[in-house]
Amino acid sequence: METVNKTREAMDTISDKENGATSSNTNSGNGIFASAKESFESASRLLRRKIPRTGHLMTPRRLWINTVPTQECDIVIMFPHKTEDMELMWMLSQLRNGTPGLVVQVKHHPSTDSYGLYLTAPFSLMLKTAEELHLPKRLKQEHGGGLKEFVQLEMDLFETGEDMDKDFFTTQERQWMVYHLLHTLRASANDQFGTFKFVEGQAIIPKCLSEGLISQIYPLHDLDALQQLRQSWVRTFVKKQPLDSVCKYFGVKIAMYFAWLGHYTFMLIIPAFMGFIFWIGFGRGDQSSEDIGYVLFSLFNVIWFSIYLEAWKRYSSELAYKWGTLDQRHELLREPRPLYSGNLERSPVTGRLEPTYPAWKRHVFRYFVTVPVIVLCLTVVLCVMVISLKSQDWWDKHIQNEGYYFWLSYLPKVLLAVIITLLDEAYYKVALWLNDMGKMS
Structure with a gap:
C-alpha cells in the first residue's frame, strides 16, 4: 500500500513539474491563463487526495466511457470505505497462506474510497x-x-477444448x-480482524460478511459469453431456450428455474384452451349450466395438474442427469450459521467450540x-374470503x-384482487x- 501511495505522489510531482515547465515557456500574453490552469489542476489533485469520493467528478468523461473490464478475475471481494490498511493486509495474508496458489490482486476504487480483492x-x-x-x-x-467425477490422474479421458486452460472449465465452474x-x-487461535475476534476453526469469509467487515462478494461477467446469450436468448421470441448455454454460464439452479418457467408456460396452453371451450359451452346459459361447467373445469384442472407434476x-x-446433478454428493458437514453469535459450547460430536442457542428460547419463540x-394470518384470510363471498352475493342481487x-358485478372481484395483492x-x-x-436463534 505504501508503494502505491508513493507512486501516486511521484506521478503528481512529475505532473507539477511538467505544468511548471509549460507555464514558463508560454509568452506573457498567455501567462495569466496558464497560471490559472495550473492552479486549478493543483487544486483538483489536492481534492482528489484529501476527498477521494470526489475524484470521479474531476476525471475526464472519456475515461469512464472507455472503461475496460478486469481480465483474469473470477471473484471480487469488496471492503467498506473505512477499512484500514492493516485489516486489508491481514485478509490478504489469510488468502495467500490459507489457499496457496490463489492469485490475488488489490485495487483501489477512488470513487468510493474502497478497496477490492480480485x-x-x-x-x-x-x-x-x-x-x-x-x-x-x-x-x-x-x-x-x-459424465464422470473428475480425477486428475485420468485427465486424458475427459473432453477438452482447443485451449485446455480456458475451455476445460466453464465460467460458472471456475467461479464456484x-x-x-x-x-x-x-481462523486460528487469537486471529482478529479489526476489533472482531474469531474463534479457532471458524469460517472467516461468511463471518466477515455477516459482521459487515466485507461489504460484498460477487463474480464478474464474461462479456463475450454474455453477449452470445443476449443474442440467442434475450432478443429472441419464438426460439427454444438455450438451456445448456444458460447452465454453463449461470449454473444448474438458474438453468433449472428457467427450464421450469418455460415448461410451465408451455403446459398452460392446455388449460387456457379448455377454459375457452368451457366458457363458450357453459358461460352463456343459465345458472345451472354455469355451475356444471365450473365443476367440470375444476375436475379438469385437478387432472391436468397431476399430469403436469409427473x-x-x-x-x-x-x-x-444431463447436467450431472442427479446423483451429486451433498455436503455432510456444514459450518455453523455465521449469522448467529451466541454462547460458545463444546460440541459432543466434533469436540470444538460452536455457537449454541438454548432450546427453550427457540421453543418460546x-x-x-x-x-x-x-x-x-390464516384467520384474516378466512374472514376476507367469507366477506368477499357474502358481498358478491349481495351485490349480484342488488344489481339484478x-x-x-x-359489468358492475365485477367490482367485488376487482376489490378482492386488490386486497389479495396487499x-x-x-x-x-x-x-x-x-x-x-x-436464523438468529
Whole structure:
C-alpha cells in the first residue's frame, strides 16, 4: 500500500513539474491563463487526495466511457470505505497462506474510497479443487461419453477444448471453485480482524460478511459469453431456450428455474384452451349450466395438474442427469450459521467450540410468536374470503333488482384482487421477519 501511495505522489510531482515547465515557456500574453490552469489542476489533485469520493467528478468523461473490464478475475471481494490498511493486509495474508496458489490482486476504487480483492486461480489449482469437489465432467466418446467425477490422474479421458486452460472449465465452474476456496479459510487461535475476534476453526469469509467487515462478494461477467446469450436468448421470441448455454454460464439452479418457467408456460396452453371451450359451452346459459361447467373445469384442472407434476418430474430428472446433478454428493458437514453469535459450547460430536442457542428460547419463540402470527394470518384470510363471498352475493342481487349494468358485478372481484395483492405483500414481509428471527436463534 505504501508503494502505491508513493507512486501516486511521484506521478503528481512529475505532473507539477511538467505544468511548471509549460507555464514558463508560454509568452506573457498567455501567462495569466496558464497560471490559472495550473492552479486549478493543483487544486483538483489536492481534492482528489484529501476527498477521494470526489475524484470521479474531476476525471475526464472519456475515461469512464472507455472503461475496460478486469481480465483474469473470477471473484471480487469488496471492503467498506473505512477499512484500514492493516485489516486489508491481514485478509490478504489469510488468502495467500490459507489457499496457496490463489492469485490475488488489490485495487483501489477512488470513487468510493474502497478497496477490492480480485481473485482467480491457476489451472493447476482448479484441477485440484475440481477433484476435491467431485466435479462431474464429460468423458470422450471413445471412453464411453457421459459424465464422470473428475480425477486428475485420468485427465486424458475427459473432453477438452482447443485451449485446455480456458475451455476445460466453464465460467460458472471456475467461479464456484474459487468461491469454495474462499469458504475453506479457517481462523486460528487469537486471529482478529479489526476489533472482531474469531474463534479457532471458524469460517472467516461468511463471518466477515455477516459482521459487515466485507461489504460484498460477487463474480464478474464474461462479456463475450454474455453477449452470445443476449443474442440467442434475450432478443429472441419464438426460439427454444438455450438451456445448456444458460447452465454453463449461470449454473444448474438458474438453468433449472428457467427450464421450469418455460415448461410451465408451455403446459398452460392446455388449460387456457379448455377454459375457452368451457366458457363458450357453459358461460352463456343459465345458472345451472354455469355451475356444471365450473365443476367440470375444476375436475379438469385437478387432472391436468397431476399430469403436469409427473411430466415436470420426468423432464427435470432428464435435465439433472444431463447436467450431472442427479446423483451429486451433498455436503455432510456444514459450518455453523455465521449469522448467529451466541454462547460458545463444546460440541459432543466434533469436540470444538460452536455457537449454541438454548432450546427453550427457540421453543418460546416458536409457540408464542410464530404459531400465533400464522394463526392470525390464516384467520384474516378466512374472514376476507367469507366477506368477499357474502358481498358478491349481495351485490349480484342488488344489481339484478336495480337493473344496473352487468359489468358492475365485477367490482367485488376487482376489490378482492386488490386486497389479495396487499395481503400478499404484508405476509411476505411477515415471513421475512420470522425467517430472520429464526436464523438468529
